Amino acid sequence: MNLVYADEQGNVFDHPDYIGLGRSADMVVELMEDELIPLPHGATLVGLPFTRPAALDPDSGEMLLLPGNVQAVGALLPQGFTRLCLPGYIKTDKNEKLPLFGYTAVVWKDGGFYVAAEQSDSPDKWDPLNCDRGEVERGVERLTSKYPDNRLFKHLSNCALGYECLTSSNTFLQRWEGAVPVSYSCNAGCFGCISEQPDDSGFPAPQTRMDFKPTVEEITEIMLEHLRTPESIISFGQGCEGEPSTQAKIIVESMRQVRSQNPLGYININTNAGLTDHIRAIVDxxxxxMRVSTISALDDHYNAYYKPRGYTLANVEKSLRYATDKGVYTSINYLIFPGVTDREEEIEAMIGFAKRTGLKLIQMRNLNIDPESYLELIPKAQGEIYGMKQMLEIYRQELPDVVIGSYTHIPPSQLAK
Known part of the structure; x- marks a missing residue:
């Protein structure tokens, strides 16, 4: 498995004399054959600025840094694939931060690129090639013309056309899971927030957060347009907004108005679930x-990343338990990172959390972050590091009734409700 690297112009090469390596947290590690799969359709190769590629010399057995004006290469995986290792690199300038993406180890093997990853779901619905951009443009034109005063449709048109966000694109294609953002504020200060970063963070947010409070009428128009089939999903809580439950009052009123007119489809919320009273009202x-974002079931790790304001991880657990008990299909967006999520203490805590809350689904989401900044922020490992592949196997064994995947699938029992 040859080392893959890039020159200053972004041209990608493989090195015939050196073996490519990966990283688990801050440790450079060898990649195992059973961790590698062919580069998935829809993945992107990117150079990692201010880095040097780490490699293994098979003749001497020594690890080395590739000399010259070169940089490490990582793969950005499409939805449905869980990364098992970071790219093998060392930063040349520790003050520089990598853009907020989820970098995966990549090597050249058997005449093609391979990545350290495992397919955890079918990627079809979230494959950008299954999203016709011309159809999206026509959908934007039709719905913004039909609702010229609806600021949400206008806001989502930028998400769909500018960022090519697939969830907002679905809103205009009127299929699958669509978006209805509602909140410009948040009760957490997530270190890796993709829509809002402090000026001194060192890395800009890749998306722009919505800057207005929508009306009940604007929300219901989007919901009624999207909920046209029994399988449709409309979701509060998108990457372009803050915490949706901070706007519980307008969410509840919108849901009641929609359900008085239309029983079709599913209403979902992506949330940190910290405002338990608000979540109860939305559930009722x-x-x-309900899809809850979390990075850990350990307080110190959770608090270091989310910086919660006025709530604790115990509130998140109460919200999930309440929703599960009321028949809501509950899942977590689990932000995962090789060398951290696969720590012994993290695995044990998450298994207990899943059992106590009655989770139905764990959606593995590769954390988009500068690795060094994240590792400086969170607690150090306390126990053994099992490796991401073994971690996934442990979850499948210990949580046989919990689906381990990448995104929501409506089970037959829910469709029949």
Whole structure:
């Protein structure tokens, strides 16, 4: 498995004399054959600025840094693939931060690129090639013309056309899971927030957060347009907004108005679930699905990343338990990182958390972050590091009733409700 690297112009090469390596947290590690799969369709290769590629010399057995004006290369995986290792590199300038992406180890093997990853779901619905950009443009034109005063449709048109966000694109294609953002504020200060960063963070947010409070009418127009089939999903809580439950009052009123007119489809919320009273009100208004973002079931790790304001991880657990008990299909967006998520203490805590809350689904999401900044922020490892592949196997064994995947699938029992 040859080392893959890039020159200053971004041209990618493989090195015939050196073996490519990966990283687990801050440790450079050898890649195992059973960790590698062919580069998935839809993946992107990127150079990692201010880095030097780490390699193994097979003749001497020594690890080395590739000399010259070169940089390490990582793969950005499409939805449905869980990374098992970071790229093998060392930073040349520790003050520089990598852009907020989820970098995966990549090597050249058997005449093609391979990555350290495992397919955890079918990627079809979230494959950009299955999203016709011309159809999206026509959908934007049709719905913004039909609702010229609806600021949400206008806001989402930029998400769909500018960022090519697939969830907002679905809103205009009127299929699958669509977006209805509602909140410009948040009750957490996530270190890796993709829509808002402090000026001194060192890395800009890749998306722009919405800057207005929508009306109940604007929200209901989007929901009624999207909930056209029994399988449709409309989701509060998108990357372009803050915490949706901070706007519980307008969410509840919108849900009630929609359900008085239309029983079709599913209403979902993507949330940190910290505002338990607000979550209870939203659940009681007829919520079908709840997807909770978390990075850990350990307080010190959770607090270091999320910087919660006015809530604790115990509130998150109460919210999930309440929703599960009320028949909501509950899942977590689990932000994962090789060398951290696969720590012994993290695995044990998450298994207990899943059992106590009655989770139905764990969605593995590769954390988009500068690795060094994240590792400086969080607690050090306390126990053994199992490796991401073994971690996934442990979850499948210990949580046989919990689906381990990448995104929401509506089970037959929910469709029949």
């Amino acid at each position: 208004a007829g919520l079908n699905l």
